[in-house]
Amino acid sequence: MPEIRVTPLGAGQDVGRSCILVSIAGKNVMLDCGMHMGFNDDRRFPDFSYITQNGRLTDFLDCVIISHFHLDHCGALPYFSEMVGYDGPIYMTPPTQAICPILLEDYRKIAVDKKGEANFFTSQMIKDCMKKVVAVHLHQTVQVDDELEIKAYYAGHVLGAAMFQIKVGSESVVYTGDYNMTPDRHLGAAWIDRCRPNLLITESTYATTIRDSKRCRERDFLKKVHETVERGGKVLIPVFALGRAQELCILLETFWERMNLKAPIYFSTGLTEKANHYYKLFITWTNQKIRKTFVQRNMFEFKHIKAFDRAFADNPGPMVVFATPGMLHAGQSLQIFRKWAGNEKNMVIMPGYCVQGTVGHKILSGQRKLEMEGRQVLEVKMQVEYMSFSAHADAKGIMQLIGQAEPEHVLLVHGEAKKMEFLKQKIEQEFRVNCYMPANGETVTLPTSPSIPVGISLGLLKREMAQGLLPDAKKPRLLQGTLIMKDSNFRLVSSEQALKELGLAEHQLRFTCRVHLHDARKEQETVMRVYSHLKSILKDHCVQHLPDGSVTVESILIQAAAHSEDPSTKVLLVSWTYQDEELGSYLTSLLKKGLPQAPS
């Protein structure tokens, strides 16, 4: 029995360390290869020893697919390919390919240089790893080998995020990665065609949330910034370098343009600057507005947003600053925060989630006095605002995507178990498909019934088409032909052709049946009666009365003869070939019922 097996090594009932193994029709594919942000020990990387204890992974995996550049989806890649050992192809989209190494290098720096970890992958390893990458463009079908093919769909979420369809023969799996069904200021919505995969593996970060309309959030954000700037205050927006930062930049840039505002906007140099450069390049991966207007002006060439310099923080007058990192735990954003926190005119807007223990978390939970290092106490007088700009699909979006793709089974990953439970129930109820949510290391096995394509000869098809009158999808039609199995492919040809190909002579098989009829009249009259009876019943068929005293229905012959012993009984001889079996048996049963009483 053919089957699809799925084993999450990470992201099973969990967020982070996405890594899912899929076996489909004998092919093994690894989807994503991420790290876990919550751990600093061995648990931060997926357990690759599950695949094989010893030996290189190349022998066991046909390919690796990376959905997007977030570290929880690609962070373990150099470790996996260089330190564990994998030489096969790694597939990702061009933007991911471009941005991924920057983030990996950044991650490596923090881990090695700041935290002083040993036995970590090196810069060279990142480079070597990226050499194995093959770029996949949107909607491009890539043939991994003779049977395995993959195709990328747009996923929103971040620049270059993609959903992948993995297909072997007629069996297919779709892996969504992270995706977003509502467009934002710089990216479009995820889209997939009705590909009807056997299995859809979807993220479920917001399984229990229906998000509010994006517009009021945006409006609120803009209003807050605008008001503060008008008051002459300074706005600090701590952001992660990629993704949200660009969305907010675009949002503010267009707002500044629309409202003719003059206050300066800055973003911190370094990573963000580099990232903006890539956003400028991959304009085709952004949303409709940016794509359409980039001929006049590339939206990522900001007019109002300039690079930040440390000295600017002390400048008088209003300004808006985007600074990394996003949780205010270190670096530039924290420095600026300390400078501005004392003034109640200023404002800090937290656009995302903050881990416990960071300054960001503290101020958001309402703490107004912070202990900084060196026993300093920092009094926070500035306003603290929280604004969620997350780019995952909410419950409705997930349902919408399932509706679009129409899978046979759904598998949930990348979410919390409790929330998944709820969504699972909803999916099973609304779409009547099976839904699974395996934990890490747990294997889900799905039996599939792959369809076997059979080639049919055109002649045969046309002949059959010509016979039928109306196309009717609901009624199955009987078609006669010969199935030839040769070299693992199947063909349906007409029997004549089959005979010719196999060099066999045709044998005719004929059924003959006698039907006794009680009829005292003459033979001719009986024949006439049979003829008229059949004619009246079989309207669609060609019933003929031949001059030699026999009746034909299509190619079935009916002859009447007087019974040798009982002249009042007539014997009807019905004869048909094997091909007309259906009609022939119908006729006999019809005749056996007898003729209707003739009108006297």
Add this chain to the structure above:
Amino acid sequence: MAAHLKKRVYEEFTKVVQQQQEETATKKLRLTKPSKSAALHIDLCKATSPADALQYLLQFARKPVEAESVEGVVRILLEHYYKESDASVRLKIASLLGLLSKTSGFSPDCIMDDAINILQNEKSHQVLAQLLDTLLAIGTKLPENQAIQMRLVDVACKHLTDTSHGVRNKCLQLLGNLGSLEKSVAKDTEGLATRDVQKIIGDYFSDQDPRVRTAAIKAMLQLHERGLKLHQTIYNQACKLLSDDYEQVRSAAVQLIWVVSQLYPESIVPIPSSNEEIRLVDDAFGKICHMVSDGSWVVRVQASKLLGSMEQVSSHFLEQTLDKKLMSDLRRKRTAHERAKELYSSGEFSSGRKWGDDAPKEEIDTGAVNLIESGACGAFVHGLEDEMYEVRIAAVEALCMLAQSSPSFAEKCLDFLVDMFNDEIEEVRLQSIHTMRKISNNITLREDQLDTVLAVLEDSSRDIREALHELLCCTNVSTKEGIHLALVELLKNLAKYPTDRDSIWKCLKFLGSRHPTLVLPLVPELLSTHPFFDTAEPDMDDPAYIAVLVLIFNAAKTCPTMPALFSDHTFRHYAYLRDSLSHLVPALRLPGRKLVSSAVSPSILPHEDPSQQFLQQSLERVYSLQHLDPQGTQELLEFTIRDLQRLGELQSELAGVADFSATYLQCQLLLIKALQEKLWNVAAPLYLKQSDLASAAAKQIMEETYKMEFMYNGVEHKQVVIIHHMRLQAKALQLIVTARTTRGVEPLFGMCEKFLQEVDFFQRCFIADLPHLQDSFVDKLLDLMPRLMTSKPAEVVKILQTMLRQSTFLHLPLPEKIHKASATIIEPAGESDNPLRFTSGLVVALDVDATLEHVQDPQSTVKVQVLYPDGQAQMIHPKPADFRNPGPGRHRLITQVYLSHTAWTEPCQVEVRLLLAYNTNARIPKSPWIEGGEVSPQVEASIEGTIPFSKPVKVYIMPKPARR
């Protein structure tokens, strides 16, 4: 598809045809007419290869064929069709047959038999499809012939089983266009059962080819458009098609569902998987809502658009579309914010409500969940958030239409509309502001909503701001804080964009007159009066202060207690503003002052009937008294013209008609005067001087006729005929005058020929109207045409002269609605004493802002003219995007004109004015050969002449010599 492509190819060829060439060509054609079909025959016989034959056919297709020769050509084509073995040539012939049968004046029933005949023997699917297309053309040409339609339907049914999708497509199209409407009539001669066209088409809803499915749905829609009532059973079939794999099928199915829901809104349909039943229109609404989150944006646009017109849907369902189980209403949102803080500490990072919260409720409420399919909830929320702005615009439009019919819905959708004010695409923002304006009767803005609305006032786009001003003109504000807020924001706007002055004043005028009671408590604050102290008198020229006064004075109009709060200088300012800005400041009943009498116009009730009658009577008087002595006629005409002009000034609603008729009479008067000249009786050379008058008259008549034809909106065909006739007379007059004043015959030859061409042209263009022109100049002229063609110029002139004198005065039928195009230039105002200085040789941009009224298609007709003091004139074509359309019949031109000149010694004034460009050829009815394709660009762009239609504005400029 192939057939369609062929058609495209053909269209592209027709595109090249130039109208003017064709005119002369048609004239020639008349001579060579008999040989037209013969030439084709010879060509086709000559053709050695299919490619050759195809070339000949293509060439042939470039020239039009006249109605009389169509049949001959068709015969030849058919003959070749039978002989032809190459499918592509047959295809071309088939398409030509279709085109030929469309020729007006040709009845194609004679070729139908042949077409059906060849159809039966045709093997190629492409040719078959093309032939069916031809049959469709024939069938649509003969809509009243039942028998033919029956036959064609039969043919279509026969070919429905064809294996090619193209053929099936065309068959369905044919059925949709020709299928009989009344079933009772459909009795076949062969005794077949009556064909139920709907049933036949419905069977193809499940065809294997998506293109055929689409064609089937389209055919069904076509049937509906032709007035056939669709069966309700189709609804279920169509619902199944909503989940089709192909977007074009889904898109068409959405339309079909909409149609059925409009036909049977009150029928009851069961909900699958439950025992409940709902109204069909509600069910359909739910289904279409579901399509708003379809995968294809084409379908989404379609669905969003259609939602707007489903007004019968129950309010319960309607309100669900805005409900995504979340509110954006501020109060709810605020709690959502607080919740976000709690949620945040629990690790959840979304400002939305948790689905888990209402999860148990939902489980109990499964009935309610099933009631509307899952997608119906929040359909508009989705639509308004869509990635494609086309969908968003469609959703906003739909919201607008639904809100107009349901006040409660209007109230609810307000928040969403306000949200759309922040859209990233300007078009969407503008659209939502307009929408809001349209529904503003039903709503009252809360303060917080007003706040968001007003935030948009700072937008840098002028369109947005002005749209917003218009919106504010007609909004209801609930509190006095609201009014204050609005005023403050508007003043801020004024400070930031001083050019908005007029628009803001106007806005405040309406705001004041709408909310007198809310303005009242604000007055002391606004005027900054103090109970004890006199405050400084504000600057009277400050636009912001004027704005405040406009608000207050308009509020005071209906609030008699308000003037008591004014201080002395306010009264003085009132008097000043009442004079200078009378359109903004109303007359007030002030204590101690007598009311400025407004006896002039507003109090007069429009006496429509008497003035209308007067107009009619005076015109009739003129028309009936034709055989008065010349002196009397002239006087009568003069009086009537004067009366009409005065009437036009008094009665604005009759101005168009009065002016129009007056102009016509003026023309007639000029003509009569010219013919009264003595010069006609005397030998030519002696009266050179007098002829000046006649030729001037001819010229003026020409000008006036152009004005009549192009400056009035609403001129109908029958008036155009008369106008052209008048112009023809003017041309004749011109000819006679020149004949009299010039010596030598050579120039006359050309002129005569040209004139005769004009006559011929007139005849061809208005052949249908000739019977109405009995006894007229042209009528007589055409009688004598054969003679004129052969006679010498001198003789022609003589004939013309007598005919001009004898011809009667044509009655000008009054058009129903006619408006004179007019334009006012708002900017530049022309009052500035400071010259616009710029370096000579470089350019300076001059902002031009003008309102146009009753101009048809201003994008192509309105031009800006700049006249320099040295007589140099420059014509500027504004971009199509420079025209805005704020209301029906009104346009606004906001553009920049670039001026440049060599250095002047001192500043001087240039004149800027607007011109109306016209092109007489644009009115000529086009032949069917050209109809399909676009009009060739040369014809479109050519300007024959221009009419100035605005007062010129003087702009002071000073090009300085460049500094070395």
